[in-house]
Every structure is written in C-alpha cells, then in structure tokens.
Amino acid sequence: MTAQEEKNPDFFNEEVKRYLKKHYNIDGKIHRLVSYDDQNFLVTDKKNTKHVLKISNTIEKKEFLNAQSEVLKYLKKKCSNYQFPNHFETAEGKIILSIKDDSGFSYFARLLNYVPGTFLRDLKNHSENLLYKFGEFLATMDKALLEFDHPAFHRNFTWDLKNALQAYDRLKYIKSSHKRRIAEYFLLQFETHVSPQFHRLRSSLIHGDANDWNVLISQNESGGEIVGVIDFGDMVFSQTINELAIALVYVLFNKENPLATAKHVIRGYNSVLPLEELELELLYHLICGRLCIGVTMYALSSLKYPENDYVTISEKPAWELLEKLIRINPRQAEKEFKQACQMVDSFNSNRLHQKQILNLRQQYIGKSLSISYDKPLKIVRGALQYLYDDIGKTYLDAVNNVPHVGHCHPKVVKAAQKQLAVLNTNTRYLHDNLVLYAQRLTDKIPDPLNVCFFTNSGSEAIDLALRLARNYTGQKDIIVVESAYHGTTTADIEISAYKFDGSGGSGAESYIHKVETPDTYRGRYKAADAEAGKKYAAQVKNVIEQMQKKNKKPAAFICESLMGVAGQIVLPENYLKEVFHFVRQADGLCIADEVQIGFGRVGTHFWGFETQDVVPDIVTLGKPIGNGFPLAAVVTTLEIADAFANGMEYFNTYGGNPVSCAVGLAVLDVIEQEKLQENALRVGAYLKKRLESLKDEFKLIGDVRGTGLFIGIELVRDHKTLEPADTEAVSIVEKMKNNGILISTDGPFHNVLKIKPPIIFNRENAGFLVDTLCLIFLQRNLKHF
Structure with a gap:
C-alpha cells in the first residue's frame, strides 16, 4: 500500500471488541454508527458508560488527529458552557491507536467520550x-x-x-x-x-x-x-x-x-x-x-x-x-x-438610481427607444430563467427569447471568457472557430443550405439575405407578409409591414408587395378550414401574377417561420409549401426568417420552417444563436453564395470573430447536451394545455396558440367581433410583473400576451406562470367578459 491509497475502514464488531479489550480494557456492547468516510462505533461498557470509537480512513494523518486532540482540550477550557468530545488514552498511554485489517491496511483509531444530546436534525x-x-x-x-x-x-x-x-x-x-x-x-x-x-x-x-x-x-x-x-x-x-x-x-x-x-x-x-x-x-x-x-x-x-x-x-x-x-x-x-446585524446597506450608494437613469436616458438616448412597463425595472443580474433587479426582487423571465439557453449560462459565459482572453480579431486571418462553427451550424440545417455568412445581429442578417436574393435573381421586388417585422436597417424596415404601416411609417415602397397574415383566428380563413393554408398561399400567387403583368418578377418572398410581432402566429398547414412553389415557379427565392424562433424553440423541430415541411433558399438566424452575445448568420446554398462573389467583397468587421463563434459553438453544445429542444416540446405542451384550460374559464381569452415554448394568448372583448382587449392585455402584463413574472404583448392590436422564455423553462416555471395568470384574471373579475 502506498501513502496515496485511500480505503475506508470496514471492521467487524468482533474485531472492534478485541481492540477495545486489549487497548482500553473495555468490555461491553458496540453498535455501528452511520458515517461518511470513516467508521464509528457506539461503545457501552458494563457500567453503562458510553464512548465512541472512531476509525479513520487510510489517508488520515496522525499529525492531524493529534491536532484535533489539542484543539478539543483548548475548546473545553475556552468554551466551558458547551460540551466537546475528549480523547481517552490506551493502556499504553497513547490517544491514537494504529490497527490493521485482514488485508494489511493500517488505520488510526481513537476512543472518545460520548456527548449526550439530540441531533439538531x-x-x-x-x-x-x-x-x-x-x-x-x-x-x-x-x-x-x-x-x-x-x-x-x-x-x-x-x-x-x-x-x-x-x-x-x-x-x-x-x-x-x-x-x-x-x-x-x-x-x-x-x-x-x-x-x-x-x-x-x-x-x-x-x-x-x-x-x-x-x-x-x-x-x-x-x-x-x-x-x-x-x-x-x-x-x-x-x-x-x-x-x-x-x-x-x-x-x-x-x-x-x-x-x-x-x-x-x-x-x-x-x-x-x-x-x-x-x-x-x-x-x-x-x-x-x-x-x-x-x-x-x-x-x-x-x-x-x-x-x-x-x-x-x-x-x-x-x-x-x-x-x-x-x-x-x-x-x-x-x-x-x-x-x-443592524448594518447600513451601502449597496446602491455609488450606483445610479432609477430616476437618475431615466433622466440620463432622456438627455443622451434617442427618444425612439422605448422602455418596458409603467414602472421600469433596473435589472442588474441574470440567473438562467430568472432576472434580478437592483432592490432585491426576482423575476421569472417568460419573454426574453434572446438568452435562449438561459441568462448567464455558465458554459456560454466560460466560452466567451476563455476566447476573449486569448484572441478576438476579424475573419481575414485563419482561425479554427470560424470554420468549425460554420460546419456545426450547417450540419443542423438541411441540404443544400451549406454556406454561411456571419453578422452581428438579425437585422444585418436580413439585410444581407435581401442582397443575396436580389443579386442572384437580378430582381428587386420582395413579397412580404402583413404585420411582419424583420429588423432595423433601412432595407429591413422596407420589408417590415409592422413598421412601414405603423406609426411613423410611410407605407410600402412600390417594389414591396404585401399579402395577408395567414392568421387562422382573426384572418379571413379560420382554423376549422382544412384548406386555409392553401387559400392564404393563393394570395402570393395572385401577387406574382400582378407583378408579371408589369413584366416584373419577385426577387424573394420572406416570412418568419412562425410570426412573432404579428401575434405569435403559427402558420397553417401547407402555407409555406404552396408559397414556395409559386415563388420558385416565378424564379424567386424563398427566405425563412428564423431570427426569433430557431434553435429548437418550437420543440418538434430544430427550425421553424421544418414544421411546414419545406427547405428555404436562404435562412436568417439571430437572437438565440449567441444567447445574448452579438452573433447572427445567413445560411444559403453554394450556388447563391457563389453568385454573390461577383468581385464586390462582402466583409463584416466583427461578423464571425473568434469569440462570437466560440459562443455559438457553446450554445449548440448546451442545446444538444441538455436536450433543450426536447425540453421545449415537453414543457411547452404542458404550458399550452394549462393555458387552454384557462380559455374555457375566462371569456377574455379568445385564442391560445403556439408550439413548443413559442406561445401567444389573444385577448378579445367579444368572441364574435374579436374586438381586441388591448388595455386589458397591457394591464395583465403589468400585474404579472408585479407578481414576479415578465411577459409582454404582441400583435397589430397589442392584445396578444406573448410567452417566449429561455428554453430551459421548466414545468414548475410553467405552472407558476399559469397559476399567477389565473389569479390575476380572478382578481380583475375578467371572468365576466
């Protein structure tokens, strides 16, 4: 046996009795006690005096055991109001006895007095x-x-x-x-x-x-x-x-x-x-x-x-x-x-208070940037599916789909820290992370989508996707969906009906062609209509025919695979399959915007477009791709990518940098290793079922829709006219916040409660959300709407 070998003692009662008799002259009963990595026996002698025999494991050092004896003597003097064990000497005058088992392993044994009392446990x-x-x-x-x-x-x-x-x-x-x-x-x-x-x-x-x-x-x-x-x-x-x-x-x-x-x-x-x-x-x-x-x-x-x-x-x-x-x-x-301890809390003494921050925002930040909630939150930390504010309150985050695998997920944080401490530069140099991440990412996407372009935001990705489509087809016209939102660049705003038809917008440009939102609750074709998807898709065919009369062709059709800002819309069956067919017949490209809902959120599939059984020509990725780190991507075919290499270089200073790609790899690792797509499916199904049960109880709920952890609850005042319950929706969001849960509203009428939490959201979180929502409905007496 070497000094490094570790073995826990396992002596039989009869062996212990022999040692007690030989070295302590004690006869009596012994009872083995539970222990962690040593062996303890309760010893009761013939005078009914109790002792404890402790046998340490093989790696315990004699010097350490002697030190324990010294400190026990010391504490007995200094803390006389309390009891501590004391060591007994052997017949040979030692407090530490060396014994061996049948295998020849040596152990140290000590006899201590029994301290009476009840365990705190x-x-x-x-x-x-x-x-x-x-x-x-x-x-x-x-x-x-x-x-x-x-x-x-x-x-x-x-x-x-x-x-x-x-x-x-x-x-x-x-x-x-x-x-x-x-x-x-x-x-x-x-x-x-x-x-x-x-x-x-x-x-x-x-x-x-x-x-x-x-x-x-x-x-x-x-x-x-x-x-x-x-x-x-x-x-x-x-x-x-x-x-x-x-x-x-x-x-x-x-x-x-x-x-x-x-x-x-x-x-x-x-x-x-x-x-x-x-x-x-x-x-x-x-x-x-x-x-x-x-x-x-x-x-x-x-x-x-x-x-x-x-x-x-x-x-x-x-x-x-x-x-x-x-x-x-x-x-x-x-x-x-x-x-x-009656100590003054100095935590916020050197930090900005909310009023100060609001004043500074008004002074230095553009007023077009809005703030959530009537009483804004100052969030200072994130913890997986939770957010912490500056005054001590915790919030369950059920709305931020950017921290896809959780706020401050340790594997993602570590990946960023490690790479940032080594190198962060642009893609003009060779680096493992860029190509390894591109390979991993395209492995998750169906063929023939196998070429990547990396950007820093979903908005940049959409902008680049439009350039790719227009370059490949030689056309400019884009077919878009009503109420859709695709980003913040000029080109993105031009294809985002939510923006150009909204406050401050100037309507669609002549080369932008809008079709109805394929909404089977509020739209003209309802969920009960098995042909709703094809009927909505026929509008795209009509638009293309109108374009052709003017000798035009579409450069692309773009659509979110599930529509977020439009109100958490799940596309009806066969919608994209029919649309893609019409667009490709007209030599246009099909762009799937996965910026909000990709990477397993829908549960049944890794990508939203897969729920429609289609493969687009271009896919845009953002938000969840980097779990909050600035990373986005465009994935397309080799043919489309090669056509883009026409002499005008595409270079993005920060796109695809080593740190971003390290983070992207970590996100994919976490999704796969923690089986988060399966979690989104399982927890999402439970959450949706619970929410649907509320619909039967509260008339204000017109529709519950979604898949996985992408869910919308549309509130209406009348189930026939579908009058939007927008003020009620805002009120409920505020009440939920006051109860420690963050959700928000979406949809053209701002009457849809949107639920898009990190996909680590668990069943307990889902239950808490539904229970709280139910309580708020009851408190407001919304049952009677």
Whole structure:
C-alpha cells in the first residue's frame, strides 16, 4: 500500500471488541454508527458508560488527529458552557491507536467520550430562540479559535470553501442536466464574486462542518439549548465566515423561508463575534458554494460507495435548497443579512438610481427607444430563467427569447471568457472557430443550405439575405407578409409591414408587395378550414401574377417561420409549401426568417420552417444563436453564395470573430447536451394545455396558440367581433410583473400576451406562470367578459 491509497475502514464488531479489550480494557456492547468516510462505533461498557470509537480512513494523518486532540482540550477550557468530545488514552498511554485489517491496511483509531444530546436534525421545528443560540454557539467557538492554530490544519481540503471551484471537475457526475446547470451557474457566480475577495476576508481555524448531524441540543420549553458539537474531522484554517456559511446550509434545509431562518442564526453569531460588511455581502454566495461542493461530492460518492446511504443523506434537501436560492435575488439576501446585524446597506450608494437613469436616458438616448412597463425595472443580474433587479426582487423571465439557453449560462459565459482572453480579431486571418462553427451550424440545417455568412445581429442578417436574393435573381421586388417585422436597417424596415404601416411609417415602397397574415383566428380563413393554408398561399400567387403583368418578377418572398410581432402566429398547414412553389415557379427565392424562433424553440423541430415541411433558399438566424452575445448568420446554398462573389467583397468587421463563434459553438453544445429542444416540446405542451384550460374559464381569452415554448394568448372583448382587449392585455402584463413574472404583448392590436422564455423553462416555471395568470384574471373579475 502506498501513502496515496485511500480505503475506508470496514471492521467487524468482533474485531472492534478485541481492540477495545486489549487497548482500553473495555468490555461491553458496540453498535455501528452511520458515517461518511470513516467508521464509528457506539461503545457501552458494563457500567453503562458510553464512548465512541472512531476509525479513520487510510489517508488520515496522525499529525492531524493529534491536532484535533489539542484543539478539543483548548475548546473545553475556552468554551466551558458547551460540551466537546475528549480523547481517552490506551493502556499504553497513547490517544491514537494504529490497527490493521485482514488485508494489511493500517488505520488510526481513537476512543472518545460520548456527548449526550439530540441531533439538531432530529428536531422538526427550529425555534427562533434556538436558531439565535446556535449562532451564538458558533461565534463563541470561532472567537476562541481566533487564538488557536496548528500546522496540521493548514491543509488542502476538498470541503474547504476556498476549494469550492474544484467542484467544476465533479459536475460530470451529476446525471441531471437541469441540476448540473444550476450547480455550474452557482460555481460561476462564486468564481466571479467570491474568489477575488477571499484575501480580504478574516481567516482563522474553523470547525468546518457544523451540520445538523454534528450539532447536539437539549430540548426544553424555550425551544432548546445548544449542547455542543462533535466530529472535528473537517477542521481547517480558512475564512472565518465560512463557518457560518457551512452551518447555515444545514439549518436552511426544508425551510419555507430560508432568509428568515438565516437571519436568526446571523443575529446570534453577530452578537458574539461581529460580522464584517464584506462577509455579509458574500455570505449568500458562500452558502451556495458549500451546496455545490456538497451536491458534486454526493454525486461522486454515490458512485464510489453505492451501498452507503449516509454519503448522500443530505443530497435531496441540498438540491431543494439550491432550487430555492436561485429564486432569491442575492441583493435581497445581502439586505436582509445586513438588517440582521443592524448594518447600513451601502449597496446602491455609488450606483445610479432609477430616476437618475431615466433622466440620463432622456438627455443622451434617442427618444425612439422605448422602455418596458409603467414602472421600469433596473435589472442588474441574470440567473438562467430568472432576472434580478437592483432592490432585491426576482423575476421569472417568460419573454426574453434572446438568452435562449438561459441568462448567464455558465458554459456560454466560460466560452466567451476563455476566447476573449486569448484572441478576438476579424475573419481575414485563419482561425479554427470560424470554420468549425460554420460546419456545426450547417450540419443542423438541411441540404443544400451549406454556406454561411456571419453578422452581428438579425437585422444585418436580413439585410444581407435581401442582397443575396436580389443579386442572384437580378430582381428587386420582395413579397412580404402583413404585420411582419424583420429588423432595423433601412432595407429591413422596407420589408417590415409592422413598421412601414405603423406609426411613423410611410407605407410600402412600390417594389414591396404585401399579402395577408395567414392568421387562422382573426384572418379571413379560420382554423376549422382544412384548406386555409392553401387559400392564404393563393394570395402570393395572385401577387406574382400582378407583378408579371408589369413584366416584373419577385426577387424573394420572406416570412418568419412562425410570426412573432404579428401575434405569435403559427402558420397553417401547407402555407409555406404552396408559397414556395409559386415563388420558385416565378424564379424567386424563398427566405425563412428564423431570427426569433430557431434553435429548437418550437420543440418538434430544430427550425421553424421544418414544421411546414419545406427547405428555404436562404435562412436568417439571430437572437438565440449567441444567447445574448452579438452573433447572427445567413445560411444559403453554394450556388447563391457563389453568385454573390461577383468581385464586390462582402466583409463584416466583427461578423464571425473568434469569440462570437466560440459562443455559438457553446450554445449548440448546451442545446444538444441538455436536450433543450426536447425540453421545449415537453414543457411547452404542458404550458399550452394549462393555458387552454384557462380559455374555457375566462371569456377574455379568445385564442391560445403556439408550439413548443413559442406561445401567444389573444385577448378579445367579444368572441364574435374579436374586438381586441388591448388595455386589458397591457394591464395583465403589468400585474404579472408585479407578481414576479415578465411577459409582454404582441400583435397589430397589442392584445396578444406573448410567452417566449429561455428554453430551459421548466414545468414548475410553467405552472407558476399559469397559476399567477389565473389569479390575476380572478382578481380583475375578467371572468365576466
């Protein structure tokens, strides 16, 4: 056996009895106790005196065990109001006994006195008084430990919060992609907010594992008293605040309001050992960091020790707590932690307040840029499907389709950080990322679409698509759909009926030809008409015939594969198939605008156009492609791309840069590895079904439509006239915001509630959204409309 080999002890009761008799002269009963990586026995001698025999695993060092003995003696003197275990000497006068198993492995054994009491875990309800006393106890112990040190405690220890980022390497053992994503997100936040500040925090020796199996209490009418703590095997020289963070993890298990619970412990701790401002600012992330260490170690341990249930005993409540904590704004946690210590919250003292920002926007930002909501939000952080504002409120994001795989998804963030730290330049140089991403992207798109052009926004992509089409066909005329929106460039506005027919618009140019929105709810052909798609498509044929009478041909027909701004419109069956046939007969090209709905959002397919069983000539991609990073693309055929290489170079300074392509690759990885297209299908179906049930209950709901996580709810005041309920829609959006859910309105009449969340949206999120929406309908008494 080498010094590096690790083996947990597994001694039989009879072997233990022999050692106890030989070295401690103890006869009695023994009972094996649960443990993590060592072996513990409760020993009851003939006088009914109880002891605990601890057998460490093979890698435990004797110096460390001796240090534990010294610190226990020290704490017994300094913290006399509490009880701690003490070591007994062997017959040979030693406190550490070396024993061997049948395989020749050596282990260190120690006999300690039994500390009586009830485990904190066994008390179902923790009173405010007990939590406060728990904080007092921790601080009393830590205050004493400020004056104690030993070289053996200065060690590299997996469970030390200083080493939280080692958990990155263990993420692979977490089977659930949803759970793995949450843990990785919190590790990223730890790396961002905590690690750079470690050197500023107080350091001292800490117990390091005041969990609910190690803390002992005595019960009384006032809620209980803290007896003491056992198991000093995790002692380490670390940041002092880590003691509190670790202890809080376990008392927050199964608590409905984690912050309220934490405040009682913090108050008690602060009353004995005053906490510093930076410690309180980082405490939320330290708690999350400890949980990440825990869940990754549980995942690894369950593989290493599948028969030992104790190694994962805290796994379920740990995950439940992480799920709760991601819904808690770190700002709110910081505020409440400081309140518990009667400390002034200085977070916003050097930051702009909302009124200041609004004033500066009016002064320096063009007034054509609007702001969402009557009372605008100042959003300061994103956390997967959640957004945090500056005052501590958390919002479930059900409307931002740009952070496709979640705000600040750790894999996407890491990809950008890593590449940005190495190189970011233009495409005139050779680089792996450009060609590898183009290859990956075109692999996801049907043939013959296999040539990419990269831009920085969907608007640029649409503009370029129009250039490609006009160059290839030699024509200028474009056929567009009513109420459609395609971008912000001059060329984009010319083909966006939503803009040129709207406020400030000047109508369609002579070379722009508009057809009706294929809306089977509000349009002339309804959902019940099996031929609705073909009938709407016939309008395109009519437009082409009118063009031909003037000796014109279409350069292209452009349409969103599912229409967003037009009101979350799902195209009727066979619409694009018929339209593409007519356009191609007239030598025009077919452009599918996937800027809003591509990359698996529709659930059934990766691309929206696939739901219509067609393959366009040009596809434009944007928004979700980079998860919020400036990246967009045009994908077309080799023939169309080659025709564009006519001597006039197309060069985009930032398009296709190494960082953008690294991000694009990461987004594709996440979608595939986390099976997010399948998630969009599954959660979207559940969400739509729940929303359809509301339609039966509330007359204001005229239509629920969509596929995957692309859903619209059209509100009308009259089911016959379809009078748009626009003011009601705006009111509901505001109410939803006040209840912590962000949605918005769409459609030409602004009466369609649009739901387009990140595609990591889960069933619980969907249920919360529908339940909240239902409550708002009931509160407004909209049932009677």
